[in-house]
Amino acid sequence: PTLGAKPPKDAVVLFDGSTPKHFRGGRLQAGCLLQGITSHRTFQDFHMHMEFLLSFMPEARGQGRSNSGCYMQGRYEVQILDSFGLAGKHNECGGIYEIKDPDLNMCLPPLQWQTYDVEFTNAVVKDGKKISNPRMTLKHNGVVIHDDLELVNGTPGKHPEGPGPEVLYLQGHGNPVVFRNIWAVKK
Numbered sequence: 001p002t003l004g005a006k007p008p009k010d011a012v013v014l015f016d017g018s019t020p021k022h023f024r025g026g027r028l029q030a031g032c033l034l035q036g037i038t039s040h041r042t043f044q045d046f047h048m049h050m051e052f053l054l055s056f057m058p059e060a061r062g063q064g065r066s067n068s069g070c071y072m073q074g075r076y077e078v079q080i081l082d083s084f085g086l087a088g089k090h091n092e093c094g095g096i097y098e099i100k101d102p103d104l105n106m107c108l109p110p111l112q113w114q115t116y117d118v119e120f121t122n123a124v125v126k127d128g129k130k131i132s133n134p135r136m137t138l139k140h141n142g143v144v145i146h147d148d149l150e151l152v153n154g155t156p157g158k159h160p161e162g163p164g165p166e167v168l169y170l171q172g173h174g175n176p177v178v179f180r181n182i183w184a185v186k187k
Helices: none
Strands: 012-015 030-036 037-039 046-054 066-070 076-080 113-121 125-126 129-130 135-140 145-150 177-186
Touching: 046 066, 066 113, 076 125
Parallel strands: none
Antiparallel strands: 012 177, 030 177, 046 113, 046 177, 066 076, 113 135, 125 129, 135 145
């Protein structure tokens, strides 16, 4: 139900199909954005919408199946992976990598556009000390699969946990994954 969602007037449109200029390393393929890129803009608390297309890799297994990730603030990875028909683990599509399995495996078959809609609230830091953890609600293809999840630590990858705003990172793992319709609203 969120496929093709239009950005609200106050949204920061990161990719609308016309140019990859809002991402370092941004490259286009047939009007879609390729993985392995980092936004120029940073975000603290936000709502984000993105659409992605997994490639069909019938001979691949496990983390070789159209693997990527969407890092909120470059710190917290939501796994992107062809997990259609699999168990729905933390290292599969919709999982918070090494932290939590999705409540439901909502991954569609490869070669179908899918959506992530994320509500993210960053950690609160006072006098250099974290006093509350970040929180995330994630909808995969319109279904809540993480509901106000408290993130007690960061995930491995781009940046360590920290207090300030940070980038959106679309991980490159050497697998073909493409993106479109990416926008965010700062809270």
